[in-house]
Amino acid sequence: MPTVSSKGLKMPESPIRKLVPFAEKARKENKHIYHLNIGQPDIKSPAIAMEAVAKHGIDVLAYSRSEGSEEYREKIAAYYHKNDIHVEADDIIVTTGGSEALLFAMGSICDAGDEVIIPEPFYANYNGFATASGVNIVPVISKIEDNFALPPISEFEKLITPRTKAILICNPGNPTGYLYSEEEIQTLTQIVKKHDLFLVADEVYREFVYDGLEHYSILQEESMAENGIIIDSVSKRYSMCGARIGCLVSKNKQVISTALKFAQARLSPPTFAQLASEAALDTPQSYFDDVIEEYVDRRNTLVSELQKIPGVTVGVPKGAFYCIAQLPVKNSDRFAQWLLEEFDLDGETIMVAPAAGFYSTEGVGLNQVRIAYVLKKESLLKAVEILKTALEQYQD
Template identity: 85%
Template sequence: MPSISTKGLHMPESPIRKLVPFAEKAYKQKKTVYHLNIGQPDIKSPQIAMDAVAMHSLEILAYTRSEGSEEYRAKIANYYKNKQINVEAKDIIVTTGGSEALLFAMGTLCDSGDEIIIPEPFYANYNGFATASGVNIVPVISKIEDNFALPPIAEFEKLITPKTKAILICNPGNPTGYLYSKEEIKTLCDIVKKHDLFLVADEVYREFTYDGLQHYSILQEEGMEDYGIIIDSVSKRYSMCGARIGCLVSKNPKVISTALKFAQARLSPPTFAQIASEAALSTPQSYFDNVIKEYSERRDTLVKHLQAIPGIKVGVPKGAFYCIVELPVKNSDDFAQWLLESFDLNGETIMVAPAAGFYSSPGVGLNQVRIAYVLKKESLVRAVEILKVALEQYKD
């Protein structure tokens, strides 16, 4: 039999999606499953975006430009200017989701064997993107005991080697909900300029910050034209995960021209999704105000009820819509599978994402799960009730 590539064998499974077969089995057993495992918002997509596709006048569903349509990129640039991020259409490449933007960034910045420093826990697919790109992740560890605050910035400098090409952050963070302060962003910017590195910021959750806190982008910082790259997406902002539209943003013309070659190799981003995403940019601020209020209330509800369960620790998020929960179990993978295969409370159970997959350090996060608070408050309360009973019955 022909052999599979080493890269393919090392490609990690998604901790978010690998339990799907067990969830499908639970459905067949007529169980109700509360999905806490995936960041699929239940908030309605903006009607203006849905209408734009429904009322299109296209006669041919043709290719668009590899970097995305001029009109759409100009409107994205205007969106950023309203966020005090001064970029032009030429600084933007439209991608098939933020995932493709990350792949383009790694392909643009790194050769096989190069290193990217990433605070962990981090978005699980960074592991997959790095494997696919031949990049080595060097983790900076944060802990739930410190609410996943960054360690002293000097810890970043200790990890820099001749192979280091970039620091990658997610702000606000998936899976922790950690929000970087303006001072932390400034310090990271100083480090990359000092060591001649790139700073890549995954800012797809920019809109979702709580407790009166504000997001500060790396491209709001002066002098980052050569060093800064933003990864963005419509998926969470407009509850349009299925559109698969994102973008890569940089003021560095060499970054853009190189990333464009990767974009040309896949031809173009999807046409209908660009139409929807362009229309979504006209979504009124009231939409976001209502969404942020809803997520803030969901966060407070979830954290309050989780903290009432003996033996668990909860990281309190300041942004995005996830939190990491440390459970009194030895292996959250086994626990998550058991929840779907062998447990129910009056025909109901829950699906969570085991957190070990959000780390690159082996053996870390084994007793943690990520919970996405993308369900209505009453569903979150019920899900936590189910979790409490499950923990009382579960035997490692």
């Protein structure tokens, strides 16, 4: 009997999506589910993006350039200039979502068996991208007690080996909502320059920063021209997750020329989605002002209500729209499944993402969940009420 690859067997399940069969069964039982498990915003996509597709005037839906259309890349570069990130169109490769940009980055800078250091918890699919690329993740643990702040530089340096090729961060962070300060970015800059490494920064949540703080990009550091790689996406910025448009950005010409070969192998990014994404770049600032105000209100509501539940500890996010909550349970995987299979409050329940899948260290995060506050305030209040009641009834 033929067998699948060892790589395929090692590919991790998504902690965000693996509970879907249980959710579908719960829906068939007429349970209403509040989805706290996935970062799918309920904010409307910009009308200007939708109109660009509706009025496209295209007669032949042809391939685009492998690196993305020149017009779109020029507009992306202009967007970055406004954010004090000085890159040109030739420093950008348009990808099929930020996911493909991460795969291109790993493929371009790592050989099989090479290592990437990542502060954990981290975006769960980094595990999958690393497995697919034959790359080993070396975790450096940040703790909920410290609100997931950057671990000391000594913790990074003792993990660096001859196989280390990069440090990867998500800023602001998924799943923690942690925002790296300018000083922390400069600390990471010093580490990668000292050890001749790449610093890969997943900056897809750049716009979502709260409490009067500002996002500081790795490419705002002039010395990072050869060492810095940005991963970006329109998915969350414009609430266009289904567009599947992202980009890889670097001033390192060898990185870009190498990533382009990966891009050529998959031919081109989707044409209609590039049209929508190009138009979305003209979205007025008022759109983001309203969205940020909404997310701050949701965050404050969620965190304050979670803090009222006995035994619950919650990290306070400074950006993105996620938080990690530590629950008084032994295994959040079992608890999350129980919520869907066996529990409801007046016909309603919640779906959360068990946080162990956001770590690569075995046995860490077993009693934690990631919560996405992408629902309206009223729904979040109800969801936390359901969680509180569920914890009162749950038997480990």
